[in-house]
Amino acid sequence: MASKEIFIAVIGAGGVGKAFLSQLEGLSKRLSANASSPKLSLILVSRSTKTLYSPQYKALPFLNLATSLADSTNKPLSLTEIIDFLAAAPAKVVLVDNTSSQDVADSYPQVLSRGISIVTPNKKAFSGSYKLWQDIFSSAASSGAKVYHESSVGAGLPVISTLKDLVETGDEVTRIEGVFSGTMSFLFNSFAPTEGSGGKWSAEVKKAKELGYTEPDPRDDLNGLDVARKLTILARLAGLQVESPTSFPVQSLIPKALESVGSGEEFMQRLPEFDSEMEETKAAAEKEGKVVRFVGSIDVAKKEVKVGLEKFDRSHPIAALKGSDNIISFYTKRYGANALIIQGAGAGGDVTAMGVTADLIKVLGQL
Structure with a gap:
């Protein structure tokens, strides 16, 4: 045949x-x-x-x-x-x-x-x-x-298939939280590591760009929209009618004064002027014994979606990420207080x- x-x-x-x-x-x-x-x-x-x-x-x-x-x-x-x-x-x-x-x-x-x-x-x-x-x-x-x-x-992480399986088998997803950007993961793991002091913010962005972890213009990563798109997709699969990635709070890490500069090169040249702002954010977390990370979260019951900086205990799985890994935690009725966690490489051609x-x-x- x-x-x-x-x-x-x-x-x-x-x-x-x-x-x-x-x-x-x-x-x-x-x-x-x-x-x-x-x-x-x-x-x-x-x-x-x-x-x-x-x-x-x-x-x-x-x-x-x-x-x-x-x-x-x-x-x-x-x-x-x-x-x-x-x-x-x-x-x-x-x-x-x-x-x-x-x-x-x-x-x-x-x-x-x-x-x-x-x-x-x-x-x-x-x-x-x-x-x-x-x-x-x-x-x-x-x-x-x-x-x-x-x-x-x-x-390649089985994020969407897992969420679909949870929803289609009748589980109730209450919350989704995680680090959804390989770029942001790499930046914060090196800028605010759980051990040691980390480098200056602008230096870490420069390093990430040289390693090919960022878009040609890093503002396309730092504006948070990439994470917002992913959150929009997951929120819809979880049953929320999210209108668009700009219909909920998304924190941009682009300094206001640099939003309208002409090119990615000019942005990178001027970014060191604003290192003190990110240093203050890091220091405030350290005072509480925590580290700062760029995360997305979906509260299904409250119908709230948001993207931005959050502080985490050093022992938290989100704080302990390495390299450019992603981590996505599904909190559901079946899984109770212990989230179903998916973790691994969240970027790369292969x-x-x-x-x-x-x-x-x-x-x-x-x-």
């Missing part, structure tokens, strides 16, 4: 995209060794200015894929053209969106309504307007297409792609 063919299309071939394509090649080889497994055929890879695709829906070879994409003479397809191309395919299609594009996110209801499943780490689709959230899942429900987005919170690949495997099992 010929195995069922499933077409894969990939938008975004940057850090996460490259790691995913490598994992997809491995998955494809493993599945091909089992006659009853579906045959995966990569039919499209797209990045901002290039599109590599097979007009006849023949599988693209993985060998030298990056070079083939860079050298592609295919006419770059618009998003609408990509959707039309995939909708006309002679087999089931899974679109893997490895971008953080709002435009691609806004197209999800249209993609799903045409029977194309989606797997993605793109936070913007699930933390945008509440209407987009509703449209995504109603389109999937009506067409039967699947949509999975584990890596939109905590990279672990984020792992979450995407794991989602793809879930979708394959349902097509």
Whole structure:
């Protein structure tokens, strides 16, 4: 019996995209060794200015894929053209969106309504307007297409799947709290360690930027919006109708005077002028025998979501994090006072792609 063919299309071939394509090649080889497994055929890879695709829906070879994409003479397809191309395919299609594009996110209801499943780490689709959230899942429900987005919170950590399992099995989630940003985790673990004094705030931000832990402009991390997006997604899954990531209190760590400076370079040059503000925050926590951390919390009963600085005892799991790890604690009726804790690497191309690949495997099992 010929195995069922499933077409894969990939938008975004940057850090996460490259790691995913490598994992997809491995998955494809493993599945091909089992006659009853579906045959995966990569039919499209797209990045901002290039599109590599097979007009006849023949599988693209993985060998030298990056070079083939860079050298592609295919006419770059618009998003609408990509959707039309995939909708006309002679087999089931899974679109893997490895971008953080709002435009691609806004197209999800249209993609799903045409029977194309989606797997993605793109936070913007699930933390945008509440209407987009509703449209995504109603389109999937009506067409039967699947949509999975584990890596939109905590990279490859099983955060969303765990929360879904808690909710769908009838547990009552009362509170969610944690460190949701690898960047913020790294910064505070080195700025305000549980032992020792830590470095100056601006020096730690500079170090994090040099190590590639921050966005090219660190203000995109320090404004707290990345954490707010993740909290929006989890709050919605827990049953709260959160309108957007800006509809609840989010503490920005960008000094007011530097919010409007022209560039990330100028921001970094002037940040040392404001070190005393963060030193005062650290000293106030130390006086209480505590450390300061940047956390997000959701109080489900009170319907309160917030992001910002909190003080923790040095023995608290959030205080004891290392490196750029994330930690997410679920407090529920079943788990009582002892939270269900998920902890580990919350950033990085390989672990984020792992979450995407794991989602793809879930979708394959349902097509």
